[in-house]
Amino acid sequence: MGLLSRIFGTKSASSEPKAKPAVKSDVEKKAETIKKEEKPVADKITVGHVHMSGCTGCLVSLADNYGGLLTILDKYADLVYGLTLADVRHIPKMDVALVEGSVCIQDKLSVHEIKEAREKAAVVVAVGGCACYGNITRFGRGGQPNQPQHESYLPIGDLIKVDVYIPGCAPTPQLIRNVCVMAYLLLKGNKDQQELAKKYLTPLMQLADRGTEACGCDLMYDVVNQGLCMGCGSCAAACPVRAITHEYGKPNVNREMCIKCGACYAQCPRSFFNFDVIPEFEGIMDAIDAALK
Amino acid sequence: MPLMRHSNEVREMAGELGKYKLCVSARSADKAILKKAQDGGIVTQLFKFALEEGIIDGAIVAGPGDEPWRPRPFIATTVEELMSSSGTKYNISPQVSWIKEATRSYGLDKIGIVGTPCQMQAVRKGQLYPVGLRDVPDKIKLAIGIFCMENFSYQSVKQLVEDHAAMKMEAVKKMEIGKGKFWVYGQRGQVVQLPLKVTHKYEQPGCHVCLDYVANLADVSTGSVGSPDGWSTVFVRTRNGDDIWSKAIAAGCFETKPIEQVKPGLELVTKLATEKITKNQKTVEERAKFGVNKGLRNPYLGPK
Ligand SMILES: Cc1cc2nc3c(=O)[nH]c(=O)nc-3n(C[C@H](O)[C@H](O)[C@H](O)COP(=O)(O)OP(=O)(O)OC[C@H]3O[C@@H](n4cnc5c(N)ncnc54)[C@H](O)[C@@H]3O)c2cc1C
Ligand code: SF4
Ligand code: SF4
Numbered sequence: 005m006g007l008l009s010r011i012f013g014t015k016s017a018s019s020e021p022k023a024k025p026a027v028k029s030d031v032e033k034k035a036e037t038i039k040k041e042e043k044p045v046a047d048k049i050t051v052g053h054v055h056m057s058g059c060t061g062c063l064v065s066l067a068d069n070y071g072g073l074l075t076i077l078d079k080y081a082d083l084v085y086g087l088t089l090a091d092v093r094h095i096p097k098m099d100v101a102l103v104e105g106s107v108c109i110q111d112k113l114s115v116h117e118i119k120e121a122r123e124k125a126a127v128v129v130a131v132g133g134c135a136c137y138g139n140i141t142r143f144g145r146g147g148q149p150n151q152p153q154h155e156s157y158l159p160i161g162d163l164i165k166v167d168v169y170i171p172g173c174a175p176t177p178q179l180i181r182n183v184c185v186m187a188y189l190l191l192k193g194n195k196d197q198q199e200l201a202k203k204y205l206t207p208l209m210q211l212a213d214r215g216t217e218a219c220g221c222d223l224m225y226d227v228v229n230q231g232l233c234m235g236c237g238s239c240a241a242a243c244p245v246r247a248i249t250h251e252y253g254k255p256n257v258n259r260e261m262c263i264k265c266g267a268c269y270a271q272c273p274r275s276f277f278n279f280d281v282i283p284e285f286e287g288i289m290d291a292i293d294a295a296l297k
Numbered sequence: 298m299p300l301m302r303h304s305n306e307v308r309e310m311a312g313e314l315g316k317y318k319l320c321v322s323a324r325s326a327d328k329a330i331l332k333k334a335q336d337g338g339i340v341t342q343l344f345k346f347a348l349e350e351g352i353i354d355g356a357i358v359a360g361p362g363d364e365p366w367r368p369r370p371f372i373a374t375t376v377e378e379l380m381s382s383s384g385t386k387y388n389i390s391p392q393v394s395w396i397k398e399a400t401r402s403y404g405l406d407k408i409g410i411v412g413t414p415c416q417m418q419a420v421r422k423g424q425l426y427p428v429g430l431r432d433v434p435d436k437i438k439l440a441i442g443i444f445c446m447e448n449f450s451y452q453s454v455k456q457l458v459e460d461h462a463a464m465k466m467e468a469v470k471k472m473e474i475g476k477g478k479f480w481v482y483g484q485r486g487q488v489v490q491l492p493l494k495v496t497h498k499y500e501q502p503g504c505h506v507c508l509d510y511v512a513n514l515a516d517v518s519t520g521s522v523g524s525p526d527g528w529s530t531v532f533v534r535t536r537n538g539d540d541i542w543s544k545a546i547a548a549g550c551f552e553t554k555p556i557e558q559v560k561p562g563l564e565l566v567t568k569l570a571t572e573k574i575t576k577n578q579k580t581v582e583e584r585a586k587f588g589v590n591k592g593l594r595n596p597y598l599g600p601k
């Protein structure tokens with residue numbers, strides 16, 4: 005935990021023992037004193053909210069961090085783009101694009117904007133089931149008033165490379181918050197901070213790499229069929245539409261109800277479980293809390 | 298017995314036993330709890346204390362289900378409900394499935410949860426990566442882990458009890474794994490012991506990649522191994538766990554003995570933990586070469 009207190013410069017982890025002392029050269033010692041004098045918060049990152057075909061629930065989730073959101077905007081991030089929040093017409097250059105919603109390929113403007121977001125942002129985060137996997141928009145077949153010809157909706161990863169996934173419908177305020185803090189550390193933090201952020205974000209990057217299709221069936225294909233399910237119940241807890249029950253300890257998905265949000269598989273400890281991050285839960289949660297105070 | 302605190306620091310054991318601030322042998326001071334408990338009644342006693350003190354307003358336990366010895370996750374909000382769910386059921390109770398519902402339908406703001414080591418892993422993953430657990434991470438106020446070598450499906454246990462031990466499920470008073478055997482105690486006093494050789498093939502497959510024996514990620518974890526009959530081995534792990542445990546000790550909830558003074562002690566716990574983790578680590582590695590130039594997934598490397 006010594007590492008964590010060094011990383012975040014917080015007092016919260018100070019009750020933990022120091023990392024094992026190693027023999028240090030004078031140069032290293034000097035570098036350390038300089039580091040200590042650095043402000044824990046350097047300059048801000050720039051963030052934009054890019055709205056594709058989504059219900060704004062993801063944005064509401066971000067806002068549901070309440071005071072935490074204000075702290076993020078105050079200390080860590082400048083919101084440089086966002087239909088509802090910032091008065092900017094065209095997608096500017098930015099560090100992180102938080103993309104909500106899938107892309108309607110019959111809507112020229114959306115297709116243009118998602119490509120532009122990729123060009124202008126260093127990191128593209130797919131926020132929510134629709135951006136990651138299509139989610140409920142997978143069932144769109146057009147015919148709706150106003151734009152009945154809009155009938156094909158694709159997860160953004162089918163058109164651009166996506167760096168990080170935050171699945172779920174709606175994605176939770178807490179996961180969005182954690183990713184924002186980690187993205188900040190990755191881009192502006194010192195070496196230790198970057199290392200932690202990289203470790204934390206890795207599985208969410210791997211999810212982005214894994215593909216653009218999700219379904220409750222993933223629990224069968226990639227967990228039960230692989231001999232990995234141990235019956236914890238996380239999948240059922242995560243499902244927003246209560247499509248999952250457990251029969252004798254194993255998940256049973258009501259496939260008619262599944263909206264393809266990807267929360268169940270991502271929540272399952274047997275989809276990913278990173279031993280270099282999760283066992284440090286106490287220190288990391290303290291640190292995130294402290295960062296948002 | 299005075300509470301022995303060997304060191305205030307988190308001890309980094311070689312990994313098998315996880316981090317802990319304190320390890321003792323203990324049992325509940327409440328005779329009624331001990332009478333029904335599996336071992337030292339640690340789980341039921343600590344939840345009872347936490348409930349009465351307002352530290353939690355309910356706990357997800359493994360309550361009675363639809364068939365004899367079939368558990369189901371159950372949200373206990375009274376001491377009676379806690380008492381009625383004590384004792385080990387050797388088959389899966391998907392404890393975490395109720396963790397969000399507990400904050401919704403049941404309106405709990407401060408949740409307790411008991412579970413196997415993998416379920417503690419699920420809880421911590423849920424706190425750090427709450428993909429579908431909105432507003433849950435901060436509401437988990439006491440996570441009690443129970444040691445676990447393996448678990449079974451209900452059908453497996455039924456087969457063990459009915460086919461191998463020739464007893465009816467409803468006639469069983471207690472089941473126990475200990476001293477290298479699977480013990481089935483009948484209501485009428487009969488005892489059947491099965492060698493673990495028999496039980497192995499019925500184990501839940503997912504258990505064979507499990508790399509945790511003593512619930513390293515719980516606030517407090519407990520099991521029978523290491524302590525004498527009727528007593529439990531207890532690891533106090535997190536700051537939160539330490540806080541609650543100290544208060545419970547101060548309130549006289551538990552009798553304790555220094556772990557160094559009981560037999561077989563930590564040595565056996567370490568041995569079993571090492572055996573389990575070594576064996577399962579090997580399984581994880583072998584899975585990578587399961588087919589012909591094709592392997593099975595390794596969740597510890599990522600979700601792909
Ligand atoms: C599958 C399994 C394997 C185990 N393997 C070992 C082992 O190898 N070594 C060891 O020392 N201990 C093992 N234990 C733990 C041990 O059997 C006791 O549960 C533990 O010591 C707690 O006893 P107690 O008297 O403190 O708890 P009690 O006061 O009796 O309470 C037990 C609590 O556990 C809950 N519970 C019961 N069954 C389950 C279940 N299936 N899933 C989740 N929660 C449940 C109950 O609801 C209750 O709240 C295992 C337990 C299980 C469920
Ligand atoms: S089963 Fe539920 S959680 Fe899983 S993808 Fe479908 S809707 Fe989402
Ligand atoms: S979350 Fe738990 S119960 Fe669901 S598939 Fe994964 S291991 Fe099985």
Ligand code: SF4
Binds near residue numbers: 414416445503504509
């Ligand atoms: S052996 Fe591991 S995976 Fe299996 S029930 Fe126990 S803790 Fe869970």
